[in-house]
Structures are given as C-alpha cells and as structure tokens.
Amino acid sequence: MKSFFDKIKFRLTISNDIKRRKKTYIFSSFILLSFVLWFIIKLSKYDESTVYAHWCVVNTPDTLKITEKNDSIISADVRALGSHLLYENLRSKDDCFVIDFFSFKNLNGKEGKYNYFITKDEISDLLEDFFYGEMEIIHIYPDTIFIETKVNEKKSISVSYD
Numbered sequence: 001m002k003s004f005f006d007k008i009k010f011r012l013t014i015s016n017d018i019k020r021r022k023k024t025y026i027f028s029s030f031i032l033l034s035f036v037l038w039f040i041i042k043l044s045k046y047d048e049s050t051v052y053a054h055w056c057v058v059n060t061p062d063t064l065k066i067t068e069k070n071d072s073i074i075s076a077d078v079r080a081l082g083s084h085l086l087y088e089n090l091r092s093k094d095d096c097f098v099i100d101f102f103s104f105k106n107l108n109g110k111e112g113k114y115n116y117f118i119t120k121d122e123i124s125d126l127l128e129d130f131f132y133g134e135m136e137i138i139h140i141y142p143d144t145i146f147i148e149t150k151v152n153e154k155k156s157i158s159v160s161y162d
Contacts, residue, residue: 043081048077050075057147061101064150064152074123080134104117115147115148117146119144
C-alpha cells in the first residue's frame with residue numbers, strides 16, 4: 001500500500017510544480033506585454049530632446065585653406081515623435097551634415113585671412129534636411145558658425161635631372 005500512496009504523492013507534487021510554473025509564466029508574460037505597450041506609447045508621443053550633429057564644409061575653393069573653425073558639433077533642442085528621436089540618437093556619430101562653402105557669408109578679416117560665417121536660420125534649414133522625419137527645432141547652439149581661411153600658398157620647385 002505504501003508504494004501506491006507514494007505514487008499519488010509524487011503525481012501531486014508534479015502537478016503543483018506545473019501550476020506554479022504556469023503562474024510564473026503568466027506573470028512574466030504580463031510584465032513583458034506591459035513593457036512593450038509602454039514602449040510603443042512612448043515612441044508615439046511628441047517629446048523634447050537635445051540632438052547632436054557634426055558638420056563639415058565642402059566645396060572649399062583651391063585658393064583658400066581653412067585654418068580655424070569653431071567646434072564641429074552643433075546641439076539642437078528639438079520637438080519630435082519619440083520614434084524620430086530614437087532614430088537620431090541611434091544614428092552613427094560619424095554622419096555629418098554638409099555645409100557648402102558658398103553658403104557662408106564673408107566678413108572682413110586681417111590681410112591674407114578671410115573670415116566666413118553662417119547664420120542660425122541657414123543652419124536651421126540645413127538641420128531640417130539632415131534630420132530624419134519632421135522635427136521642430138526649438139534652439140540651436142552655437143547659433144552662428146565661424147570659419148577662418150587664409151590664401152593657400154603654392155610654391156613651384158624646379159626639378160633637375162642628373
């Protein structure tokens with residue numbers, strides 16, 4: 001008789017373990033589902049954040065050489081959907097938005113050196129094209145980009161063959 005009761009007790013123990021595991025799986029599923037729903041809701045709402053972007057100058061004339069420029073990172077406070085902000089934060093930090101040299105305005109500089117700048121409105125237009133999706137730009141720092149150039153000096157060297 002003892003072996004019969006041992007078999008019943010063993011079966012009851014297994015069924016209790018299965019019930020506990022089932023409750024654990026249901027609880028874990030609920031937590032995971034809650035997190036996924038929270039994440040989707042967070043990405044679908046508008047939010048404000050600071051986004052950083054590198055800039056680089058292209059189409060520099062051969063006669064000029066850029067000697068100084070202020071920091072090549074622009075920070076922009078933007079308002080956008082959470083999904084767009086997530087994309088911008090995950091974007092490669094090596095991407096830079098391109099500023100054409102001829103969009104800079106000339107300032108009078110020292111002799112042989114020329115100073116150029118680009119204003120906040122022009123930077124804002126370039127950033128809107130660079131960012132993914134629709135982003136409302138609230139504030140840009142620095143609001144003006146300055147670069148200093150000098151005339152590229154060329155020397156000719158005569159080479160004689162022996």
